[in-house]
Amino acid sequence: MFVIPVRHPAAQLSRQIERLFDPTHPEAKALRSPALDISETDSSYVLRMDLPGVDKAAVKVHLEGRKLSIDAEQSPATGTEGERSLYRERAQTRFSRQITLPQEMSLSHSSAKLDQGVLTLTLAKRLTEGVGTLNID
Secondary structure, eight states, X not given: OOOOOOOSOHHHHHHHHHHHXXXXXXXXXXXXXXXXXXXXXXXXXXXXXXXXXXXXXXXXXXXXXXXXXXXXXXOOOOOOTTOOXXXXXXXXXXXXEEEEOSSOEEEEEEEEEEETTEEEEEEEEOOOTTOSOOOOO
């Protein structure tokens, strides 16, 4: 039988654990994975991601071949002058997703839109040269 000495009382350990999840702590940043839907058409992939309360300037979309990275940061709500915060759950939040799609995408024919908290990416599939249909005259 092994005895492991406990250096911190249970109450102190409990406070330290609670601090890790305290959104009012100066270094608190929640890392979440927002809801994501992916669909496909013959010519493109359509991705819809929930980003509530995120300004479009805070969203970064990087596309390279088949790899897609989406990063966004939501700043915490600030009160008005003379207002004191009594309780706060909304902290600075960072959203991050990396996705590898089955086919390479064309950046020049793709589009992105953020409307009412939903990011919609329409990613055009890259056509490989030499593939297609020839019309017979």
